[in-house]
Amino acid sequence: MERHFEHDLEELKERLLWMAGLAERAVHQAVQAVFQKDEALATRVLDEEKAINEMQIEIDDRVMQLVALQQPMAVDLRFILSASRINNDLERIGDQAVNIAQSALRILRHPQVKPYVDLPRMSELAEGMVRDSLNSLVRRDAELAKSVLVRDDQVDNLRDQIFRELLTYMMENSAVIYPAFELVLITKNLERIGDHATNIAEDVIYMVAGRDVRHLAADRR
């Protein structure tokens, strides 16, 4: 029985990692579709959303069954409830990738506002946060999780910088207002991806340390 339970927990973790891989890939493809004006790539992100949604339901079913059948205690329960929340955050990351892919399809029709410099930096940061929040879960590494929290401030700073720059462009040349507006939406999506990675990292710290850091981070923001 005990060994069976350990096996189920391990499987749950593997599913989460698989789902994280799908979500991360979706984000990467969506932003590349924007930068490379690649319509086919954007469309692929829209097509692949289904797999993420199905995985979310499968993971939730596993969580329900683990809690109902195994009646886990303390440490295991904390992991399982965190897994349920992380599952949710990963699905939302997939939603944000879909939003970015939709912006990519719209922005294709317009001339490029400016060379993309800060936006790729922001997307790399956000993708790295997603990756490391899951790495911190696998390794039960609270320090790595904390580094994700720190990077969320960097993402927010980049967002403010990009907003200021886009506002300047809009004020100088009303012809770019429409595509600049799409870039505002994409920036907001990347910000939210960073927020979800931060939620995951907070869950990992809670799991490892048994300490709730959520509103320490929220107050800091």
Next chain:
Amino acid sequence: MERHFEHDLEELKERLLWMAGLAERAVHQAVQAVFQKDEALATRVLDEEKAINEMQIEIDDRVMQLVALQQPMAVDLRFILSASRINNDLERIGDQAVNIAQSALRILRHPQVKPYVDLPRMSELAEGMVRDSLNSLVRRDAELAKSVLVRDDQVDNLRDQIFRELLTYMMENSAVIYPAFELVLITKNLERIGDHATNIAEDVIYMVAGRDVRHLAADRR
């Protein structure tokens, strides 16, 4: 023991409602601060965030204890896990109210872009969705919950309409670009509040009908 458990579940539900009241009030005050250019009201929203955050942690502790000590089965477990997710959504609604209050403080310094017509409609819709998602929980009313899902489409339509209008204003007069940009952010915040209410309604339908409607709604969006 059984009666004690029922009592605990009832208390959990009451805490959720209390928290929902705080979140709804925060949203209402934040948008009123924008419409009435009321700096003191915006500041009050920022001050009151702490109460929402503390309530979230209290509810999560109750959830953990209920699952760990009572080992609930089937229907009760479904309620408790939903309560945990709803708790999360309510806290995020509070975060969005804070964002709106911060926009209110910034937008005060600028002349008003245009008479507020669609934005109050959108905020009333979003506030009503939050209220009714919780009402549907209390009454276990899946029909009311479904009406929240329908209203989410209306919120998204209003968002698109407001965006189009703001883009037009920005293109006509670059002097309003900055305050119009703040209105874009506020519109995005209201959209997210609608999304969170939709999550709550989906949880209620799942709880009442035992059926997962999440990706029916997500695909529809």
